[in-house]
Amino acid sequence: MQIATSLFYDRSASTLTSLSAKADSLQTQIATTKRFSAPSQDSVAYQRLAGLARDTANDKIYAANLGTADSVLTQADTSLTAIADQLQTAVGLVTQAKNGTLNAANRKAIGEQIAGIVATMTNLANAKDARGQPLFGGGDGATAVATDGSYALASKPVSGIPIGDGQSIQANETAARIFTVGGTTKSDGSIDGGTNTLAMLAAIATALQSDDFTPSALDTSLTDITAASDQLSTVQASLGARAARVDLETFRLKDVGTDREATRSGLEDTDITSAVVELQKTMTVLSATQASFSKLSALSLFDYLR
Template sequence: MTITSTSLFFDRAASRLNTLSGRTQTIQDQISSGKKLTAPSDDAVGYQRLQSIARGTADDVAWGKNITLARTVLDQADTTLDSVTNQLQKAQELVIQASSGTLSDGNRAVIATQLRGIVDDLVSLANSKDSRGGPLFGAASGDTAVTRDALGVVSFTGTGDPVSIPVGEGIAIQPSESAERLFGGLASGGGTTDVFALLSTLATALAAGGSPGAAAGDALNGVKASLDQVSNARGSIGARGARLDLESARLDATALTRESERSSIEDTNLATAIVELQKTSTILQATQSSLAKLSSLSLFDYLR
């Protein structure tokens, strides 16, 4: 009976030593790697949560890239619209000059040439490309914002608004405005027209000589209306940029929260781990010492 009990004691002691040795090695590995969780078996619930955090982080990285893209396109649109505003203001000054009855036909011809140059510049600005190589002011469809035929008539390409860029779950930002909203939709004779047509019509009338008549008044009203549309568009673009800033701040805050949670699950707390290692090592050494002393006793000592 005593021999059996002694054998059981030594088996249990050996098992205890193996457990303590394994625990010591595990803590040492956690300290050296900085990770306390490396496999699902370490903590099944924690490992599942880490996978969820990783997926959320990957999604937010994608949202962050889209936010950067949307902000880039918005900045491009605003910068380009600043140039559009300058051209329309020049056109407005020329139209006012053209309305003067004291101009000679030569003066009117010069203004006509300048107006045609402004139309060319506006067409070029309307067809600007964004950072992706697509039309900056394009509609939902079409490879360009506007087209121009052999007679110089400008037409809008495609319909609808520019395609929005998703920047969050259920959140999308329209990065620019369509050329038709900026330059078209101008009231004229019970219908609508665009600033290209109005300026071109005035330029033709001026080149023909004599008073431009109603063409000057129509062009002036159209340029003013187009300036208002561009100003409204820039205000909207600014508001969308502010929304992107909010989304970016939200992503940053979420990233900090996720990183804190990830670290609490996965990373080793060095201070705690070192204390745990010291404690486990002390118990291991004490157990080894006790077992060594017991092992040195003779069978007769056990039988006393």
């Protein structure tokens, strides 16, 4: 069989070009540690990687939101614990005030202490959270507790913080839910009626400081404070359950992130060991092909006739 000279050179050039391209590709994979650099090289893997990248970006946002929620919940729990301590102090003071042996001056001093407790609880409620928003304020931006003496409580619930696809968590509570005993929760989450804990304590303080004080003014005071403490405990337990949920979701995101990274690596990262072996094999074949081509191209008719 005769082979045209042009066909011989074309086939040899094609083979050398193919081997060189394969070697270049392997060298690029090793240098960049990536199996491909363009979608056309593996469209299926590229689409999967795009989805993984999108999910990773979303989870970074959710992780940041979980961090914010955890910070707010921790601050809320700390504040509620401090408020609970103030209520406990109020119980001791009222118990002492109910003692009929106190003189007017001591009674009024206790009244001033309780008034101070009300001021402290108001300040704790009006603190700002890590986002610079009222810790126990309303969803409309209202201050948690009015400081004009009315002790009006923010009651519109705040929006939840997104922590996952279709998932959100309310990281705080309104002052109305914390400081209202009884009452009816309306469809919008606000509370109608009930007893305002701060107003109740302020009334006790006023009664103790009055010159017309009568012991009957404290008849239900301990019961009222106990009910306020129970309501506070209920809210704090609810926040604790949300904090536990935040922890679980944080761990879940970490686990998902680890699995996603393993999947991404399997799709995109170069197996360096295999790539190096394949490159060495390709270079060997390329060298042998170049040598064969050089030797064959140097032959002439006289070489065959000898």
